[in-house]
Amino acid sequence: MTRNDEHLEKLKAAEDWKARKILIALCADAEISNKAAKYLDDMNRRSNTLETLHPKRKRSPSPELSICVQCEKVYSKAANTEMLCQYHNGELEPDYGSRVWADHDQRCHGTINSDYCRKEYPDGFTWTCCDQTGTGNGCRLSRHQSDPSKNKRLELDEEASEVSASEEFEEDDETEESDDDGQEEQDREREEGHRVKRRKM
Ligand SMILES: [Zn+2]
Ligand SMILES: [Zn+2]
Known part of the structure; x- marks a missing residue:
């Protein structure tokens, strides 16, 4: 455990x-x-x-x-x-080559590899499990x-x-109330x- x-x-x-x-x-x-x-x-x-x-x-x-x-x-x-x-x-990894980051200056707009940016700019990230961007369906x-x-x-x-x-x-x-199937x-x-x-x- x-x-x-x-x-x-x-x-x-x-x-x-x-x-x-x-x-x-x-x-x-x-x-x-x-x-x-x-x-x-x-x-x-x-x-x-x-x-x-x-x-x-x-x-x-x-x-x-x-x-x-x-x-x-x-x-x-x-x-x-x-x-x-x-x-x-998978993990949501930054895609530094994405157009999303073209004008992003980490000194004033915040670190790209952060929870904040994952939430605000999901298109600038890629899922390691399926290569979709952060907005892609599971x-x-x-x-x-x-x-x-x-x-x-x-x-x-x-x-x-x-x-x-x-x-x-x-x-x-819900096992307690589950049936016998x-x-x-x-x-x-x-x-x-x-x-x-x-x-x-
Ligand atoms: Zn995935
Ligand atoms: Zn669910």
Whole structure:
């Protein structure tokens, strides 16, 4: 178990009020607070939609919505059976030859190889997994994943990822309420993490 896994286990077991205090303290970082506020807006939007669709449905005791660590979208756990998660599993590297940087003076416009520039000028970067620019759609498909320790996006190197995607049998956080279609589940797992192109052939 890595250090990060240990931290995750601890955080998952933390009481809600503690988790909330930690979140608020983390929001001292503007980047994190923007992200957290966006996740909340997305979740509110999704839960309003769910209530409109099923006004009479009893509230599920465990929250129905999760946030995907691969594509950063809010999704419904119950509906997470299809390969709707599209993501890259490489690094976003600067393309210094790109026209985007023609008039970019790093002394006044900021270092190119930075999180800031990745976000502001995605066209000036290239994904190592598929050679697309930073605005290109994800080159891998899987189901959404809310557990950071099972984040397929962090499985770098395409060959390794395909092997591990076919060998591993992961359990989702909704395992408790899952049904008995183990074989189907396994088949689905085998497909996960494959290249988008391969699946279109
Ligand atoms: Zn890619
Ligand atoms: Zn996703």
